[in-house]
Amino acid sequence: MRFGRPSLTVQLGALFAVVAAIVFSAVATYLCHALAAQLQARDDADLVEHALRIRHLLTETRDAAAVRADPHRFLDAVDRGRGLLMVIQAEDGEPLTQNTGDRAFVGIARPVAAGREPSTADAVDATSGRGARMRALTAMGAVGAGGTLVRIALAHTADDRAAVMQGHRRKVLAAAFAGAVLTALLGFLLVRRGFDRVKSLARQAHEVSAHNLAKRLDAEAAPEELRELARAFNAVLDRLQGSFVNLSQFADDLAHDLRTPLNNLMVQTEVVFSQPRSPEEYQDLLSSNYEEFGRLARMVESMLFLARADHDQIALATEPLDVGAELARIADYFEGPALDAGVSFAISAGGAVRADALLFRRAVSNLVANAIRYTPRGGAVRLSALAAPGGVAVSVSNPGAGIAPEHLSRLFDRFYRSDPSRSSGSVSAGLGLAIVKSIMALHGGGATVTSEIGGHTCFSLFFPDAPPAAVI
Ligand SMILES: Nc1ncnc2c1ncn2[C@@H]1O[C@H](COP(=O)(O)OP(=O)(O)OP(=O)(O)O)[C@@H](O)[C@H]1O
Ligand SMILES: [Mg+2]
Secondary structure, three states, rough: OOOOOOOOHHHHHHHHHHHHHHHHHHHHHHHHHHHHHHHHHHHHHHHHHHHHHHHHHHHHOEEEEEHHHHHHHHHHHHOHHHOOOEEEOOOOEEEEEOOOOOOOOOOOOOOOOOOOOHHHHHEEEEEEOOOOEEEEEEEEEOOOOEEEEEEEEEEEHHHHHHHHHHHHHHHHHHHHHHHHHHHHHHHHHHHHHHHHHHHHHHHEEEEEEEEHHOOOOOOOHHOOHHHHHHHHHHHHHHHHHHHHHHHHHHHHHHHHHHHHHHHHHHHHHHHHHOOOHHHHHHHHHHHHHHHHHHHHHHHHHHHHHHHHHHHHOOOOOEEEEEEEHHHHHHHHHOOOHHHHHOEEEEEEEOEEEEEHHHHHHHHHHHHHHHHHHHHHOEEEEEEEEEEEEEEEEHHHHHEOOOHHHHHHHOOOOOOOOOOOHHHHHOOOOOOOHHHHHHHHOOOOOOEEEEEOOOOEEEEEEEEEOOOOOOOO
16 A cells, blocks of 8 residues: 555645644633632632631730630631641731641731721732642731731632642543544545535546537636636636647648649549550659649648747748849849749839748748739739838738638638639648748748738738747
8 A cells, every 4th residue: 555645635734733722721721810819809809818818806805815715706717628727826926826737927017007908919929838839818907906917827728629620621631532523523524625616627627638629617606716727727728729730631631632643633634544545644743743742741841830839849040131133133033934824023112130040031922923813814913012110011912803801801811712713723722821931930020911902912021120929
């Protein structure tokens, strides 16, 4: 059996027990002290009351000799059974009457003068001959009409108090112990109950799977302390679900887009093989296949580029580029296709842009290729670069049919084509703009599009002056 770290429930339960034990011990100690003080106060009041009573009896006694002659009047006034000790002495120290042989307490307290009423403040601590603790009070009393002074020494043994205290202490300690155990037990149960909510969240989290990605934790029902965690978990699930849906969509599109050219290749080849053909016909087949293979290769290369960009595996080598020269160079490169399409270029650019030269060319070329394709004969593709706050905006704009607004937001998605008539054609894969978007993200910039139906379509690339620090 392995003993790991104790669970949080056990730890909190133990902490609860310790705290409860400390609190109950403190309360028990306080209660014992309070009771001890109260009992002592009661004993002191008892001493004062007896001193007054004896003083009164003395006034009713003829003289000191009468005190000695009739000791019972005084002895009866003092209840020995309650632990009260009394010694009455003449002023010269000669004992007149007493209910104890113990004299240890007699000289301890300063006697209260006959003219003053004793109070509890006059009581002092004393020790009996046997070493037991007691409270003592001494007062002077006047005997009869003559007013002879005698000393009344009284003491209260603590036995009575000690017995009460002992019983009380035992009960309080037992109650404190029981209270601590009970509190610890209740604390443990409460903590466990509290953690049931955590377990319920964990159960909900277990229900989330690839087939059930829409499932979310019930954050609002969670206790406040866990609500933020549940919300954060839900936000992670939102992001994961988004990526997951994109990924499945991507896989679907990929399969679909590879199937079409592969089918074309197979059908064409089968048709040619179905009967003997002339060398020219075989040559035609091979060149057609070659084109199709080229398209497939470009598509796979584009996919690889996007995958590498997704995983940050493309290192940028940014440098200041002369935008005018770069745009002119791209226009030159597209001279042939532009001539075929009857499209011309208009370039208005100057200044520099900070970008990776190869990726800059690739992004702009993708836009130019699209623009040539969608510009009607005789139209002009405009390439321009304008300083924008914090960077440079490079735009490729062309006249044409334009793109309907509902397509604009998805145009940069992989495999998205707004023009269904061309979707199945062999020219377009629907990856060009996705690559543009990735390249711009790598540069810490962005790509936007605006289009008017029947007017101009303008793609704009924003290159920031300071590309992200992480890229080299
Ligand atoms: N200048 C434009 N005018 C009108 N529509 C455009 C323009 N540029 C892009 N589009 C639309 O956006 C879609 C996506 O373009 P994207 O460049 O991503 O793919 P593609 O050109 O179809 O294929 P690929 O570039 O991979 O060969 C195009 O299919 C087209 O419908
Ligand atoms: Mg394209």
